[in-house]
Amino acid sequence: MAQLSAPGPVLVVAEPGDTQDVILSAVTAQELDAEVVTDLEHLGDHWRRAATVLVADQMAERVAAWALPHREAVFVVGPAPELLSAWSAPLSARVIPLPEGAVWLGAVLGEGDSRCRAPVVAVIGGSGGVGASTLAAALAQLSAVDGRAAALVDADLLGGGIDLLLGAEGVEGWRWPRLNGAEGQLSDLRAYLPVVDGVTVVSMARGGGPELAREPLAAIVNSLANWHSLVVLDPGRAMLSAAREAVRLSNRQLLVVSAGVRGVAAARQTISAYGLEQPELVVRRARGALSSSLVAEALGLPVLAELPTEPSLVGAAERGEPPARGSRRGYRRAVARLLEQVLSGVAQ
Template identity: 45%
Template sequence: MGVKTARFVLLTREEAISDAVGAAAAAHGVEVEVLASADAALSSWSSADVVLVGGDQAAALASHGPKERTGVYLVGGDPAQLGRWSVPLAGRVIVLPEGLAALSAVLAEDRGLGAPVVAVVGGSGGIGASTVAAGLAVSARRRGLTAALVDLDPVGGGVDLLLGAERTPGWRWPDLLGARGEVTDVRRFLPQVDGLTVVSMGRPVRGGPAGEVPSGESIKAVLGALGRHHDLVVADVGRVPIAGARPVVGRCRMSLVVTGTGVRSVAATASVLGAVELAAPALVVRQQGGSRVPADVIGRALGLAVAGVLREDKALRRGGEVGEPPGRAGRGRWQRAIGRLLDGLAVKS
């Protein structure tokens, strides 16, 4: 598989917006296709990696009711105007010129790195974020996509356990701590689960010292290597990302924040959102027994679009107890919901 390059489109008729985006794009050596009509934007809606929507054209585009997707950003100088269309278009707001750094991060994200990286963040403890991350990666593999699951949560117990692969030979993070720069194809050294590439945290020996966590340089090098040889990279970053993982959640294609429907879970998620800068955050709402709060109400309370809703699945819970990878069965309402999340990522092989 060759190295992918991102395709960026900008919908605007406002010269100030196109000039600002064009200057930022030139600084990163990327091209942005400027479109002047909502119809033209709709024709590129599914194929573009990133869609930038000028505030001047947001209403026109929203009137067509485009299918919700990731990688949408509303750009312009009027915060109120951009905020008005953020939810209808499921887009992140970038106010110019104050948000030029955020715009630059979006334009730089996929350049030469290959596959999109999706970060999964736990809004509260024990909410099942690792299961969502694993489910996305396993489901992508079932569709014939090449996928990698990267564990960046040092206190999560190791994502290989979740996949039933704790005895599968291959390198874990302790073997990759020295990775720097552009490293070779590491797939042959890593555990494989049904064709899914896995990078798991190690587990310290009982009574021994805690294991060393990967640095930002190591994480960037490994993700870059995986991205050049996979269609999708899913990063399980836990609830509070380690220092080395913060650039990942700040520049990835999308950050899926898993929250429950209980009051404490929503409050905890609000705390996480306030403490961590996330790129293109969206909610995955896990419905919990006894709570009837609708997902859209939770989305409005947290100020984020809802990317998906997951209902309780007893079969999934039973499978987890015996190391059955989430999503392997490919059936059931939980798997269907994960499939819809995957659809929204618009991953291309």
């Protein structure tokens, strides 16, 4: 979960050289104080206190070996792509490739925390067939249309494959069984994964297979969050271990609730079965249904958005036409508004 660090110095773990020079000039430009540490024996204290931690790519392996506690706002910085991708996940760090990332380095230091990491949003159906997968796909799609790169991750073993929803079943790229070997050493995955309408898609292969393991899911989601502006997860309702891991990895959970008595009852069961702490409601409206404020009251949770019932989505899904293209304006507008809220801040 996002945690704001107390204001503190910038910890720089880099030996003298080009990478250290670039980092220190960025720190100076932001009028911040740097603590440069090369003797890792003394890292622990600085690690906890610093507002931001910048680790040179050459030092990343040694830092990871210390098994320091997990913290936010860690960045691996340097010119070696293979080191950046290898040590990003073990350190829960974002990567800043040099020289092209030097400007971004300034922005990161200005933020002083992890706010620039892409939000990871799980979209969960409060009941079956309520439109959770469709919404997940539409959010990712509209984000990409706006030029904000998005990834859509299918973690629903029994969902039939989210690539079908996007008409992406024929698009080349890796799918889950192949990705199951992933363990943290992930570079920018976009080169290997199917991309549809600008959305990077991680989908299930059909025909069954081994259950999706939790570790690769975590590594993949971490990597995607480093390289996109938004990551949307579709855990489904089967609640197998990968789906639970997907929910755990998310920093925001949207629960799509059908605005009826049974929809609310099922949503309550879903919240408890998944152990959701602060889901935000997306109320799927229908004629004669309960009002959103009644749904909010019944569940004791905030409503983030309302979604209209949009009959054209059913045919669009059958044709494999992505939902943001195959729907009318009312649905698109509702999703666009929701997207703005999702991108405007990560839930605390």
